[in-house]
Amino acid sequence: MKLKLLSAVIGTALTMGVAGASAATLDDVKARGTLKCGVSQGLIGFSNPDEQNNWTGLDVDFCRAVAAAIFGDGKKVEFVPLDATQRFEALKSGEVDVLSRNTTWTMSRDTTGGMTFAGVTYYDGQGFMVKKSLGVDSALKLNGASVCTQTGTTTELNLADYFRANNMTYQVVAFQKNEEVLAAYNEGRCDVYTTDQSGLYAERLKLPDVENHVVLPEIISKEPLGPVVRQNDTQWFNLVRWTYYALLTAEELGVTQANSAEQLASSTNPEVARLLGKEGDFGKGLGVENDWVMKILAATGNYGEIFDRNVGEATKLGIKRGVNSLWKSGGLQYAPPIR
Amino acid sequence: MTQTRNNIAFVRTADAPLLPAPRNMTGVVGWMRENLFPTPLNALASVLIGGFLIWQIWGVIDWALVRGVFFGEDREACITPPREGVQPGACWAFIGAKFHQFIYGFYPFEERWRVDVLAVVFAGLLAALAVPRVPYKLYTGITFVFGLPILAEILLYGGTFGLAAVDTNKWGGLLLTMVVAVSGIVLSLPLGVLLALGRRSEMPIVRYFCIAFIEIWRGVPLITVLFMASIMLPLFLPQGMNTDKMLRIIIGVALFSSAYMAETVRGGLQAIPKGQYEAAKALGLGYWRMTLLIILPQALKIVIPGIVNTFISLFKDTTLVLVVGLFDFLGIIQAGAADQKWVSAETARSGYFVAALVYWAFCFSVSRYSIHMERRLATGHRR
Structure with a gap:
């Protein structure tokens, strides 16, 4: 009887804890002032600290993009290096807001673990x-x-x-x-x-x-690697997912870190205008500012730039784009339209 | 008969001068003869083991010094053969470039003097405590146990006296290893002594509490304790009441090792003859005075090797904090080796070599000091 009571108390505490952590992540993050992002403890090209104490890598840059969308500042990220065995628990317990740690998207992880994959930032295999x-x-x-x-x-x-x-x-x-x-x-x-x-x-x-x-x-x-968020927080899921799509769309439309301001001022392409927030209220729908993509691009550049900077052919790793090319170039990276 | 006596031309009146021992019985040669080659079998063993050692040591010297790469901007230096057909050895350039990070972790560059100041104060107090000739041990001890944590709080964590706050997630490297190990050691010894006394207490509630505490903490692996402290605790605590992760880990480590410490100390308590207790009581001493003045000084002296053993294993166990996302000395070396600017065949190996050297240096000096203490405190019970 006592045991039952104890387990009931612990069970309630657990569910309350989880519920507490997953409700309105975006509000929590905004209130805290930093994004907590779970990354790998050292994986060449994906996340590792450099000599100036900055984290670098493809997974790391994705965290910066999300932070830039929320705060307009890619530096407002607290990187939490996670071990493979504790990464999901860390996400579920609210220790991190988003897990960007070369995690393979599988059905069991997506459906049974209380987590949702927000996209595929790198098609591995x-x-x-x-x-x-x-x-x-x-x-x-x-x-x-x-x-x-x-x-x-x-x-x-x-x-x-x-x-x-x-x-x-x-x-x-x-x-x-x-x-x-x-x-x-x-x-x-x-x-x-x-x-x-x-x-x-x-x-x-x-x-x-x-x-x-x-x-x-x-x-x-098939080893699709991508960012993971907690289940049952659609607003937060949408924000992470559309940050990823915005990175892809920017590359598709040729908007880069260097030319985004010029594109915003002079481009006549309506798709660019919608992407960069000149038209429509797309940022507001996500719960962030309308110029969110401008901020993302200023922080990290588009998907192609992130890829090239961290793992691409110009780096020591020298990975070819291959299946990670945009769909237009025969790859798998495809974003729904921003409309 | 008389004739022969008369024929003696010379009678030695003093002892003949002592000749030096044969040359092959003294000095290096003699020592080697006696210790390395006394029998053919011993000689063979000496040659084989000696040859193996020289071969191994030469291998390390060749890798570390002869072929080692000391200067360079990035991995190119560590993959360029020093001579035609020679593989480059240890990549010390990598260690040099990342060394500050191995020591301070992600502690902001402009605030690192604070860590240095603390390290100097720590080393000074430790030396004052460790060297027998330095006076005022009691005051130094009190400063060390109570003053140092406060100073460490003020300096490392900041946020007061105009010092910028540095969040604990920026701490790392040797700094973090030392913080976790030293606070673990300083907390676990008194706790362990209390638990050991409690386990031998005549009050059943105290005794059963201590037994339960010790057995529960000794019965779980440290890694479970760390997981519990870093991931499960925040689940139970209400939202917003999130204590610092580093603090939780330190408390976990301290409680864990206090259980081991308790059992070590209990061994010492059991070794004290009953006569000592009885004599103390006969003198009219109460429980606390008997324990503090008669029992503990003798018991702790006996278990110095055990206590140091627990310290050393705690120091090395701090490497486990990597699994809960804290970068200790070893963890940050591993993370540094994953930098594509530096990754090469020898990068990780050089890092591990440095890690092994540093851990060994710390543990070995602690061990030597404990042997020194044992000799100093020996009061002639040896047979």
Whole structure:
């Protein structure tokens, strides 16, 4: 009886706590004056601190964009570095307002966990890296290759499916730890190294001879990474989601960090006028100022600029846009119209 | 007979001068003969182990110094071979560029003098306490236990006396490791002593409370305590009553290690012969005076190794705070190694090397000091 009573009290406290944290996040954030954004504890190109104590990376810049939409200032973010095991609890308990931490969008996470994914800021998936000297330019030419991978992950299963579906044979060389896989690949114990593509680019930088290795264009699995918010707060969900769409739309319309002011003043394109807040009350509908996109662009630039600055071909990672191109260029990044 | 006596031309009247021992029995050679090569089997073992050690140490020196990269602006320096066909070794340029961050975390650049001042005061007080010849131990001790936390609050946290407030989420690196470890150590020792006394108390409520406290905290992993403190507690507290995360973690760590400390101290209490209690009572001392004047001084002296052991493991356990999103010394090195400006084959390895060196230096000096204390406090019970 006592136990039942105790568990009932704890249960009520839990639900009250969760309810307290999820109601009107936007008002809480505005009252607090900073956005609390959960990021990774150090992931090349996505979130890491630089020497001047600034956080940098694609996930980090998305947080800045959200903060800029709310406050007009991309600096009003408190970055909370989160471990993979505690990230969802941190979001649900209200320790962070938005989780932008290379989290894969899956059905179970979306439907059962009390969370909602707001978009896909980076389409990742399993890829292959080979030595340039092999002369291979497509994963379909890997028949008979030996492949280094980590044991006990879905990576191994995806690999088996892909090779069987394409009628190719392969030999798997599996290891317990990521470092061992890389070392084995470096020592030439296998021809191919497979893991998530963004991971391949990052691991490549740890090889002594970066320029002699190439990441093949094929992606054989779906790992859509995106920001997550708490369920049951539609206003907040909309704000995060449309921040992402605004970044895409700005790139599509050619509005950049540098030319946004000029575009606002001189563009005759009605789509640009709506995006930048010259026409309509689109910002008001989200609960922020109408010039929200101007503020976002001033803080981070559009999606393409964020991508290029943090992971793109000009950076040391050198990731190609590939499936992360806009839909117009044959990629998957697509935003509904702002109208 | 007399003839032979007369024939003696020389009779030694003094002892012959002592010859030095044979050269191969003294000095380095003699020492080696005696200790390294006394038997063929020992000689073989010495050669093998010595050879292995030299090989290993040379490997480290070669990696760290000979092939090490000391200067550079970014990863290019650490991936450029120093000579044709030679792999570059440790990337010290990375450590140099990020060193301030390893020490201060994200503490604002212009406010770092505050951390330095605190570090100097801390080191000064610690030295005054640790060196036996320095007088006024009692006052130093009181300042250390009560004054230092207040000074640390004022300096590190700020917000008073015209100092800008620095939120605890900006703290990191060695600063954070030291704050968590030192406050954990300073809080857990008195708590542990109280719990140990309570567990041996004759009052059932006190005793059962202490037993329950100790067994519950010893029965859960530290990582669970940290999760509880960082994530679950805010769920139970009403909205807006959110205490600082760092504070919650420090309290969690202190309570956790106080349970271990209690059991260590209890071991010392049990080692005190009953006669000591009886003698104290016969002198007319009450419970507290008996405990403070007779029992604890002897018991604590016995368990110095155990207490230091708990301190050392607490110091190293602070690395676990990374899982709740605080960047301690090790965590910030890992995060720094993920900077694409610096990432290379040797970056992370160099970082881990520095981390290991620093943790080892701290733990080893604590351990040496405790051995010194044991010798100093030894009162001749040794057989």
